[in-house]
Amino acid sequence: MFAHWLRRSIWRRVGRAMAIQRASHSEAADEAAAAMADGAPLKLEDFLPYQLMVVASLVSQALSRVYARRYRIGVPEWRVLVTLGQYGVMTGKAVGAHSHMHKTKVSRAVALLEKRKLLQRRSNRADKREAFLSLTAGGRAMYEEVAPHALDFARRLTEILTPADRAAFNRAVAQLTDQSAQLVAETEQEIEEDA
Numbered sequence: 001m002f003a004h005w006l007r008r009s010i011w012r013r014v015g016r017a018m019a020i021q022r023a024s025h026s027e028a029a030d031e032a033a034a035a036m037a038d039g040a041p042l043k044l045e046d047f048l049p050y051q052l053m054v055v056a057s058l059v060s061q062a063l064s065r066v067y068a069r070r071y072r073i074g075v076p077e078w079r080v081l082v083t084l085g086q087y088g089v090m091t092g093k094a095v096g097a098h099s100h101m102h103k104t105k106v107s108r109a110v111a112l113l114e115k116r117k118l119l120q121r122r123s124n125r126a127d128k129r130e131a132f133l134s135l136t137a138g139g140r141a142m143y144e145e146v147a148p149h150a151l152d153f154a155r156r157l158t159e160i161l162t163p164a165d166r167a168a169f170n171r172a173v174a175q176l177t178d179q180s181a182q183l184v185a186e187t188e189q190e191i192e193e194d195a
Helices: 002-038 048-071 075-087 092-099 103-115 137-158 163-194
Strands: 119-123 131-135
Touching (some): 048 137, 075 119, 092 103, 103 119
């Protein structure tokens, strides 16, 4: 009995010692990583493209809770639904261009919305490869029901900004969007020239 207690006591002490050792190694590793990061030429958390991606991802996650639970649709379906709700009739290609989604994502979203009878296709007689997309009565009702919730979410998101900060933010986003589009065009031109 005493031997059993002694073994358990020793193993507990060994376990604690190992945990302390792991913690000190972890602290040392964290300190080394922090020292290395201070001298790094590129720090991810200070990198504007990364910052924008984090904000976009967090906002998208939070907003998706507005429509995912209630309507059982994901981000691509939401974008297609709202785009068609805004513009009425569009081709899949135009929806993709407007919402900055790849054609395969648009295609999958359209198929899901069509399966749920929220969207309808009408063939384009001038070009049989594409179709005109529009919301059904059910899709229009969903759009009109979710729109106030989305607008309320946007209001709550930006209520921390003063009107002047909001105006400055809108200007900055517009300028960054234009500059990003220009950089994409330049990159595509460089690729074509290299080919």
